[in-house]
Amino acid sequence: MAVEQASGHSASSGQQGFDHYWQTRGDWVEEPNRRRGGESGVQRVLLPDNHMIYVKRQVGHIYRSPLHPFGRPTVLRERDALRGLSKLNVRVPRLLFSGAQRDQEFGWKALLVTASLDGFEEIMQWYAKGGRERYGEALHDQLLKDLAGNLARMHQGRWQHSCLYIKHVFVRVVEEPNGPRAEVALLDLEKCRRRFTASAASHRDLKQLRRHSSFSDADWKKLLYFYETAFGSVVKGLER
Known part of the structure; x- marks a missing residue:
C-alpha cells in the first residue's frame, strides 16, 4: 500500500493520520457525488477541542x-495549490493534512483536511445580509482592493484558480481599534493549476469571474483598477 501524505497537524501524520481522519464523521457540506470515475464529498467536523475542520474524502476520484497519465487523486492537486498559494500570501484555508493511498478495491482513497475559515462567509451572503450598507463604501472599496490583491499575487505566481466563481470568494470584517477591516479568502482550489505565464493565468480567471459574478459595472471597474495596480500591468481583452 502506497501512501502519499502531507501533514500540517502535529497530532497526526502518515498512516496514523490518514486512518484517524478517514474515520471522522460530521455534517455534510458537500454531499458525496460521483464524477471523475469516483466519489467525493466534504464534511464539517467539530473536534473535541471545539475547533472546526473540513474533511474532503474521496474514493477513485x-x-x-x-x-500523471494513469490518474492522480484531485485532492493532491488541491494540496499543491494550497501550499503554493500560502507561500504567495494568498488567503486560503490552512492545510492540516492530505494523503492518498492505493486500495485494491477502490483504486485510490484520498483525504484533504483544512482548518475552518473562522468568521468568513460567502460574499453574496454578506451582501444579502446588508454588510455593504452596514459598513459603508469605504470598507467595500477596501474589500475589493483585498480581493484584487489576493488575485494578483496568485496570478503573479502563475497559479490559475480555474473555477473562479463569486461563490468561491469569502469575506469577513475584522473589528480593529482604528476601525473595521475587510479580508477576503479564496476557496475550492481543486482545479487550480500552474500556467506558463502570469498573464495566461490572469486572463482566464478574470474573464471567468466577470461571467460568474453580479458585480455592477462600477464595482467591476474598481476591482479591475485595484487588480491592475497590484498586478503591475493592464489585462487586455476584458470587459470594462
Missing part, C-alpha cells in the same frame, strides 16, 4: 495530466 482522479484527474489525468501529461505528468
